[in-house]
Amino acid sequence: MKKELRVRPIKNGTVIDHIAAGQALNVLKILGIVGRTDAVVSAVTNVPSKAMGKKDIVKVEDRELAPHEVDKIALIAPSATINIIREYKVKEKHKVAPPNMIEGVVKCANPNCISNTKEPVTSKFTVDKHEKGVQLRCVYCERIISENIVEHLF
Amino acid sequence: MFTKKHIISMRDFSKAEIDVILKKAEELEPFAKGKKSNLLAGKILALLFYEPSTRTRLSFETAMKRLGGETINMISPEASSASKGETLADTIRVVSEYADVVVLRHSKEGSARMAADVSSAPIINAGDGAGHHPTQTLLDLYTIKRESHLENLSIALIGDLKYGRTVHSLAYALSLYGAKISLVSPEQLKMPDEIKSDLRKRGVDVSETTKLEDVISHVDVLYVTRIQKERFPDPSEYQKVAGTYRISAPLLKDAKDDMIIMHPLPRVDEIDADVDATKHARYFQQAFYGIPVRMAVLSLVLEAR
Numbered sequence A: 001m002k003k004e005l006r007v008r009p010i011k012n013g014t015v016i017d018h019i020a021a022g023q024a025l026n027v028l029k030i031l032g033i034v035g036r037t038d039a040v041v042s043a044v045t046n047v048p049s050k051a052m053g054k055k056d057i058v059k060v061e062d063r064e065l066a067p068h069e070v071d072k073i074a075l076i077a078p079s080a081t082i083n084i085i086r087e088y089k090v091k092e093k094h095k096v097a098p099p100n101m102i103e104g105v106v107k108c109a110n111p112n113c114i115s116n117t118k119e120p121v122t123s124k125f126t127v128d129k130h131e132k133g134v135q136l137r138c139v140y141c142e143r144i145i146s147e148n149i150v151e152h153l154f
Numbered sequence B: 001m002f003t004k005k006h007i008i009s010m011r012d013f014s015k016a017e018i019d020v021i022l023k024k025a026e027e028l029e030p031f032a033k034g035k036k037s038n039l040l041a042g043k044i045l046a047l048l049f050y051e052p053s054t055r056t057r058l059s060f061e062t063a064m065k066r067l068g069g070e071t072i073n074m075i076s077p078e079a080s081s082a083s084k085g086e087t088l089a090d091t092i093r094v095v096s097e098y099a100d101v102v103v104l105r106h107s108k109e110g111s112a113r114m115a116a117d118v119s120s121a122p123i124i125n126a127g128d129g130a131g132h133h134p135t136q137t138l139l140d141l142y143t144i145k146r147e148s149h150l151e152n153l154s155i156a157l158i159g160d161l162k163y164g165r166t167v168h169s170l171a172y173a174l175s176l177y178g179a180k181i182s183l184v185s186p187e188q189l190k191m192p193d194e195i196k197s198d199l200r201k202r203g204v205d206v207s208e209t210t211k212l213e214d215v216i217s218h219v220d221v222l223y224v225t226r227i228q229k230e231r232f233p234d235p236s237e238y239q240k241v242a243g244t245y246r247i248s249a250p251l252l253k254d255a256k257d258d259m260i261i262m263h264p265l266p267r268v269d270e271i272d273a274d275v276d277a278t279k280h281a282r283y284f285q286q287a288f289y290g291i292p293v294r295m296a297v298l299s300l301v302l303e304a305r
């Protein structure tokens, strides 16, 4: 694959860079934009990176994603950076930061949790930052998810 | 000042809020013993027990009636709309319009939190599956306060520390008071590491042993819990383990004079009957304290509205 193709610049939109290699599709899943938007979305995986060895990149054309929309990807891609592109130029750049609370993104691992029943409940977790990354605590049953958060995505 | 609308999980409470509840319980204790009160006259408590727990239900009912309030009961979930497929959320929406306060016991963990989200009346969690049972923890704290002391406490938690959420919740609450906690359990039923490290992070001095004899002489409280047969694939293993943690009167000869023994009840054979007559036994007193504590909780959530 030619370099130009991989990093083809977009005119307007959002580039999510420095995603841990292999997580691009999960990032799209968390963002919930695939299938719910007309935007051109492209994901590139295993791009050589000086800092990370390999990384993934996601580009969403003609849509500027707000921090509150993208911060939840910090759960699975804590090193990700968000670049807002206007007229081919990076106009804003920031790092993702995990939100204090996430709703409807992660499924509780406790089969006996009320959020895993037919009751009208949206899964909800508080997010605690700690040494090894983040830890999620179900608001309902208080079960903790501390690793492999990816496996608990809806 | 007490502003909590619902009583769902001990994690929701600060030390100051717990102290308000315990103080209120002390104030109301004479009424638990039969002194007349009209404090909650005209108020209705709905008891929604989707799982049988006769003792807890009777205790809430007693607390409400001793304060002059009334209770309404869902007799059995099979006979109610739950069996027709109505969601718990809908039942709560309806019942919270009938009653001034709702006590809920349900098999699903987190059900009380969800109920609180949709209820127009205060929800008191009376046990949600393997989850929380905050009034049990509050009555445990109250017992310790009345019969021993909460500050600078040295307590041994004995039995099933792996699955027993009662002890997890109590240990968490005691961390607010800076307790020294000795964990005594068989190897298979040790307290999970994440709970231990959480307690240590909160400044609790946590130690662990498999031997009851290691702790008896220096603790203020022995908190004994049941070891359930189901936890052991091999029944002979259960017999061996259960026998090791049985409290008997002779075992207490080296205990401090004012050491007290607690148990959330019902007991099976963790505590010999010969312990009942010793100066250490407090488990029946502890059961009684469920009444003033539930009175306190009921009156506080009804005032807080």
Ligand SMILES: [Zn+2]
Residues within 6 Å of the ligand: A108, A109, A110, A113, A114, A115, A138, A139, A140, A141, A142, A143, B110
């Ligand atoms: Zn849960």
